Amino acid sequence: MTSLVVHHLGVSQSERIVWLCEELGLDYRLIVYQRDPVTRLAPEDYKALHPMGIAPVITDGALVLSESGAIVDYVARRYGEGRRVIQPDQPGFADFVFWLHFANGSFVANEMLSLIANGLGVATDHPGRAFIEARSVRALDMVEARLGQVRYFAGEALTLADIMMVFPLTTMRLFIPRDLGGYPHIARYLKQIGERPAYRRAMEKGDPGLPSMMG
Ligand SMILES: N[C@@H](CCC(=O)N[C@@H](CS)C(=O)NCC(=O)O)C(=O)O
Structure with a gap:
């Protein structure tokens, strides 16, 4: 061990x-x-x-x-x-690095702003809400576009980028509810992740x- x-x-x-x-x-x-x-x-x-x-x-x-x-x-x-892991001399390196860091650097960070706004009881029509929501929608649209092109975030195989990106698409929605109904490529991806024996x-x-x- x-x-x-x-x-x-x-x-x-x-x-x-x-x-x-x-x-x-x-x-x-x-x-x-x-x-x-x-x-x-x-x-x-x-x-x-x-x-x-x-x-x-x-x-x-x-x-x-x-x-x-x-x-x-x-x-x-x-x-x-x-x-x-994808090495610098392998295809998909830049995508690997981007999604690995985007997960917590921007995606989770922005959702946390929503969580805090909810906790503070910020009014639904407060302009700050629209700012946060616009970023979230841009993030999800970008994720959807990416998953329309590739099986996993960095290409054809699961990498650390997926390990980082799945939490905000799944468990985090227990804290910050978000309907992913309009995102068919994210749905396909999550189904594929949910079928992995290691994830289960x-x-x-x-x-x-x-x-x-x-x-
Ligand atoms: N950026 C940090 C965030 C860690 C974080 O906020 N963890 C939450 C759980 S998702 C936590 O520990 N919450 C319990 C607490 O704050 O007491 C990381 O990815 O490690």
Whole structure:
């Protein structure tokens, strides 16, 4: 067994790390934490893992690492033997890098603005809402166009870019509801992801009973 421990907070971005470990067939240890039933935030023992106190977190021997993008990069390079990564001299490299970083850099970040606006009770006709919504729609239109051209975000095979992009298209919609009915290519893509044995195993191990957000 590797020394890798994935600390998964229920219904969170850390599902990505469980999924990556399953795709890579790693021998890792999984510890699942439940959200505080009242605040819906991370429980105290999760917060104690890392100064940021947010999911995901991995530990690997003495190492404690946070931040989804950093963790997928670390796990793939440390344990993945080059799998699920596109190298600079391979086709699809720029797309790989773009979608890998777009996921949290812009897509999730913008959806978080909606979540905060909802939490603050910002009026539905506040101009800030239209600004946020326009960005979300542009993001989804771009995702839809991309998935109309390729099977996976970086080309014909699943990469870390998909591992990063699926959460905002699925589980995140439990927090920020969004109907994807008008996006047939996203629907095709999510169906394909939902059929992957590694994805199914990851969700079963990390969030058993969670409603499927693949549609
Ligand atoms: N950019 C960070 C965001 C982490 C983040 O916001 N995680 C949420 C779960 S999706 C969290 O830990 N929420 C619980 C809390 O804030 O206590 C990452 O991708 O690692």
